[in-house]
Amino acid sequence: MKSLEELAKIRERMQSKVVLREGTNTTRIVVGMATCGIAAGARPVLNALVEEVANRNLNDHVAVTQTGCIGMCRYEPIVEVFENDKERVTYVKVTPEMAREIVEKHIVGGKPVVEYTIGAVDAK
Amino acid sequence: MIRTHVLICAGTGCTSGGSLSIAERLEGEIARLGLQDEVQIVRTGCFGLCATGPVMIVYPDGTFYSRVKPEDVAEIAEEHLLKGRVVERLVHKEREGIALHEVPALGETTFYKTQMRVALRNCGVINPENIDEYIAMDGYRALGKVLTEMTPQEVIDVMKASGLRGRGGAGFPTGMKWQFAANNTADQKYVVCNADEGDPGAFMDRSVLEGDPHAVLEAMAIAGYAIGASKGYIYVRAEYPIAVHRLHIAIGQAREYGLLGEDIFGTGFNFDVDVRLGAGAFVCGEETALLTSIEGNRGEPRNKPPFPANKGLFGKPTIINNVETLANIPQIFLKGADWFASMGTEKSKGTKVFALGGAINNTGLVEIPLGTTLRHIIFDIGGGIPKGRKFKAVQTGGPSGGCIPAQFLDTPIDYENLTRIGAMMGSGGMIVTDDSTCMVDFARFFLDFTVDESCGKCTPCRIGTRRLLELLNKIVDGKGEPEDLDKLEELCYYIKANALCALGQTAPNPVLSTLKYFRDEYEAHVYEKRCPAGVCKHLMRYEILEDKCRGCTACARKCPVGAISGEVKKPHVIDAKKCIKCGACIETCKFNAIVKK
Numbered sequence: 001m002k003s004l005e006e007l008a009k010i011r012e013r014m015q016s017k018v019v020l021r022e023g024t025n026t027t028r029i030v031v032g033m034a035t036c037g038i039a040a041g042a043r044p045v046l047n048a049l050v051e052e053v054a055n056r057n058l059n060d061h062v063a064v065t066q067t068g069c070i071g072m073c074r075y076e077p078i079v080e081v082f083e084n085d086k087e088r089v090t091y092v093k094v095t096p097e098m099a100r101e102i103v104e105k106h107i108v109g110g111k112p113v114v115e116y117t118i119g120a121v122d123a124k
Numbered sequence: 125m126i127r128t129h130v131l132i133c134a135g136t137g138c139t140s141g142g143s144l145s146i147a148e149r150l151e152g153e154i155a156r157l158g159l160q161d162e163v164q165i166v167r168t169g170c171f172g173l174c175a176t177g178p179v180m181i182v183y184p185d186g187t188f189y190s191r192v193k194p195e196d197v198a199e200i201a202e203e204h205l206l207k208g209r210v211v212e213r214l215v216h217k218e219r220e221g222i223a224l225h226e227v228p229a230l231g232e233t234t235f236y237k238t239q240m241r242v243a244l245r246n247c248g249v250i251n252p253e254n255i256d257e258y259i260a261m262d263g264y265r266a267l268g269k270v271l272t273e274m275t276p277q278e279v280i281d282v283m284k285a286s287g288l289r290g291r292g293g294a295g296f297p298t299g300m301k302w303q304f305a306a307n308n309t310a311d312q313k314y315v316v317c318n319a320d321e322g323d324p325g326a327f328m329d330r331s332v333l334e335g336d337p338h339a340v341l342e343a344m345a346i347a348g349y350a351i352g353a354s355k356g357y358i359y360v361r362a363e364y365p366i367a368v369h370r371l372h373i374a375i376g377q378a379r380e381y382g383l384l385g386e387d388i389f390g391t392g393f394n395f396d397v398d399v400r401l402g403a404g405a406f407v408c409g410e411e412t413a414l415l416t417s418i419e420g421n422r423g424e425p426r427n428k429p430p431f432p433a434n435k436g437l438f439g440k441p442t443i444i445n446n447v448e449t450l451a452n453i454p455q456i457f458l459k460g461a462d463w464f465a466s467m468g469t470e471k472s473k474g475t476k477v478f479a480l481g482g483a484i485n486n487t488g489l490v491e492i493p494l495g496t497t498l499r500h501i502i503f504d505i506g507g508g509i510p511k512g513r514k515f516k517a518v519q520t521g522g523p524s525g526g527c528i529p530a531q532f533l534d535t536p537i538d539y540e541n542l543t544r545i546g547a548m549m550g551s552g553g554m555i556v557t558d559d560s561t562c563m564v565d566f567a568r569f570f571l572d573f574t575v576d577e578s579c580g581k582c583t584p585c586r587i588g589t590r591r592l593l594e595l596l597n598k599i600v601d602g603k604g605e606p607e608d609l610d611k612l613e614e615l616c617y618y619i620k621a622n623a624l625c626a627l628g629q630t631a632p633n634p635v636l637s638t639l640k641y642f643r644d645e646y647e648a649h650v651y652e653k654r655c656p657a658g659v660c661k662h663l664m665r666y667e668i669l670e671d672k673c674r675g676c677t678a679c680a681r682k683c684p685v686g687a688i689s690g691e692v693k694k695p696h697v698i699d700a701k702k703c704i705k706c707g708a709c710i711e712t713c714k715f716n717a718i719v720k721k
Contacts, residue, residue: 002390004268014260033208050127063184066208
């Protein structure tokens with residue numbers, strides 16, 4: 001190791017990988033991964049969310065986790081976003097593309113993608 | 125893309141509970157479910173809650189599983205890792221009052237909630253066999269800062285300002301030690317890490333070496349820069365195979381990255397570390413004996429002065445720091461001396477790791493700011509005494525320390541207070557005893573240890589401790605005479621004043637402190653030939669209560685030596701001369717008619 005820059009580079013490269021273990025998340029994105037969810041395609045949605053969150057370096061405050069069946073199997077894959085002090089937002093029939101858009105617009109942009117939420121889909 | 129980290133403890137405690145086969149099996153399950161690109165398994169160092177091992181934590185949700193068995197692995201993989209359903213039956217449970225309740229996340233347990241982890245901050249968090257993970261946690265940044273921005277004297281000044289004191293036992297200010305060594309000029313100086321953790325019941329140094337070996341290497345390099353040493357030795361017990369293995373890996377990786385070796389960070393500073401294995405002699409934890417052992421001689425202490433800072437390893441100026449002391453140092457340079465000095469009490473700064481053992485629910489490692497009370501450590505973090513028994517005393521500082529009775533439970537723990545009440549910090553082992561422990565027998569246990577471990581170089585220790593042990597044996601055997609108590613005390617003070625090294629000087633402490641706080645128990649043994657806790661076999665008597673005995677003859681038939689006699693349907697009696705105190709009669713009696721006195 002000949003310079004501090006080299007050390008800083010390793011640190012940056014590794015930090016995003018261990019930050020998962022800090023448990024200091026203020027935002028949680030939860031994907032329904034029961035049998036119904038997996039059958040409806042929740043796995044690629046989960047992976048898309050994880051990738052998008054990591055690519056945008058959001059790992060320090062955003063956690064992507066799974067949950068079981070919440071009883072609305074016909075709407076799977078379901079993705080819910082929990083933010084501190086805010087009402088949870090429930091997205092339904094999510095595809096990997098929609099998942100990326102949710103990260104971009106909702107998590108980063110701060111505006112829920114209303115047309116993908118359960119309220120909007122229900123109204124159709 | 126990895127979405128979940130599963131941390132599995134690979135420290136000595138959980139490893140002996142089978143955590144490595146659990147990790148292996150989990151890897152198999154993850155591959156079977158096709159999750160190998162999504163879930164990463166990390167083998168970490170000790171989490172601290174050893175009593176509930178093997179333990180496993182799943183991130184990012186932080187679910188804390190305890191007492192995991194290999195046959196649980198498939199369920200965790202299928203339910204939690206694939207489907208995201210927490211396996212409730214394996215979630216760690218905590219006792220609150222009588223009811224058990226589930227504690228979903230590690231950070232929420234009463235065991236962890238009030239801890240402050242400085243020396244143990246990476247233990248149970250990173251993979252100790254991967255230098256990159258240490259670097260991600262700010263590893264080697266302190267060394268970089270020290271080498272590129274500070275002069276050696278500035279480094280020593282920061283150490284002095286932090287107030288850090290040696291965590292190995294004596295509590296000598298680390299900065300001063302460094303200053304003494306820096307003031308000497310010599311062609312070669314040495315930094316030695318004392319990892320010869322020998323106190324029964326203490327295992328914090330092992331856990332640091334197993335869980336965060338790079339922190340020790342980084343601190344040794346900082347020390348080397350401060351005093352002008354280019355060579356370091358880690359003296360570690362051979363009985364710590366996992367620690368030794370990970371140290372070798374860490375040294376190899378640090379050399380590969382150029383964080384040990386020549387021209388570190390391009391500053392022209394050279395430093396390298398070697399490992400020396402100790403053969404398990406307790407006395408080699410004493411610094412002069414340790415140095416003698418590294419030099420290849422028989423591990424015996426020598427007189428001080430000269431102190432190692434003037435004339436140490438191979439006759440050169442040397443500093444010797446304990447593992448836990450070193451583990452604090454990188455943090456001091458990253459966060460500042462003021463930050464460190466803001467924790468603790470006036471003369472004892474920072475945090476201290478304690479190893480909880482004995483009659484306590486949460487056996488394990490805890491790190492708390494100095495100045496915390498014993499009551500908080502034992503009853504809140506430690507979860508109290510099992511089986512509803514009563515707290516009697518806690519032994520701190522191992523065979524060199526003393527017993528602290530219940531009246532001092534609210535004393536803030538720091539170096540001064542512990543010495544004042546006749547115990548000592550020592551390395552931080554805490555052995556809790558309940559009312560079923562005989563304090564005379566307890567003192568005898570530690571004496572037995574020091575007699576075994578005395579190196580034999582000086583007479584007060586070699587012969588004095590043996591005579592002490594003989595006196596104690598006499599008392600527990602029921603042959604104690606009134607003058608023995610005075611003899612005991614006199615001999616204790618004689619050994620303390622005349623032994624060559626700290627091992628001998630502190631060996632009488634367990635006797636002195638139990639004599640001071642539990643003299644009534646000694647007196648009961650000597651005058652009444654009675655052991656109040658019912659431990660000392662020679663002083664026990666079994667008796668049959670006349671009014672409860674139905675004369676069923678069950679005990680008489682069970683007694684292996686025919687000591688019980690009596691007519692059918694009439695109360696029986698035990699012949700004390702024949703009785704061997706095996707206790708078989710008590711177990712046999714259905715009417716609770718037999719008592720142990």
